[in-house]
Amino acid sequence: MKKFQFFDKNIRQQRPELNFCTFNYVFAEYICYLKRKHGNDYNEMNSKMEQLGVSVGIRLYEVVSLRERNKRETKLVEQLRFIQGIFWKHLFGRQAESIEKLKDRPNDYLIRDENPLLLKYISEEGHISPAQFMCGILKGVLNASGFTCQVSYQFKTDERGVSYYPHTVFILSFEDARDL
């Protein structure tokens, strides 16, 4: 009977909450580990963080769908709304600010988050950032639901160069024009 204990748990009704400091300790240690391992190779560090985000994203997407809502999305815009609203709230306790689309980039959508939770205790450094981890989560969710895309991030800066860190914008570039 001991084997079955794991499968007997009801995951539909669990709504576990984690202390943010606990998560932050682990996350900060992970970033230190990457730095020690790859040194100044920023591309490698970013791709590792993104890989981690992708695997987290796919799993979380299934669980959140099961707990919050039992439907799938076939249209891109509605999927983005789901991510911005329910998914973000489930992960970070808040909805993301907005979904935007620029005129001069027809294949891209932007998701704006003015104060991302993960960046709360992490300072700004030019080349690497845990925002790449969040990009990975977004990429995992979108790829799993059938919309292939690449995700990158940008911190908001003024024309004068004033930075509004940690105000982040996630740029989702879709390859397949049929998805749009």
Next chain:
Amino acid sequence: MKRIYSNRNKMMQTKVISNLNTKLKFIVQVFQGLIFIYFIYIQKQEKMFLILSQEDHPLYERRFPLKKTTLVSQQVLNAQFILHAALDVFDEKYKSSKELFLKEIDQKQDYRVYGYVTPSNIRFLVLTDQDEERVKIFCQLAHEQLIKILMNPLYQLGTQITSPSFESVIQQLLQNRLNQ
């Protein structure tokens, strides 16, 4: 005289034997016909439960092959063949629908193929003779168990599921819900 007598005996014997032969042949043919009819009316089809990933890799298969395959007529098809042949119809249906449970996709005499999609496009296929409600409940429970497998960080997404406890849990579900 003796020779003619023996010839006549022989002729009579051959006549009796040929009569017996035709009678036997007739009886054997009737018997074959009965067996054929029996196996058409009380026809048992193989049943199967299949889980496919987004890239069409089979993650889990469970067949219920017929034990006595010697006397079965040629109309009983391989369950795997039926399910794979139903994939085209399944693809059309799940790309346009928001629902998770996609009712009946295909039909073969009394046995029907049911489909179910998870939000990350993992597909369930069930070939059975049970009705819709039972299969729907079974699929929802199997979905929950699948999520528990997905949450395992050591499980590579897209590979076969080899966990023995998953197999026993699915077997329990099949016995309880689908009388398998």
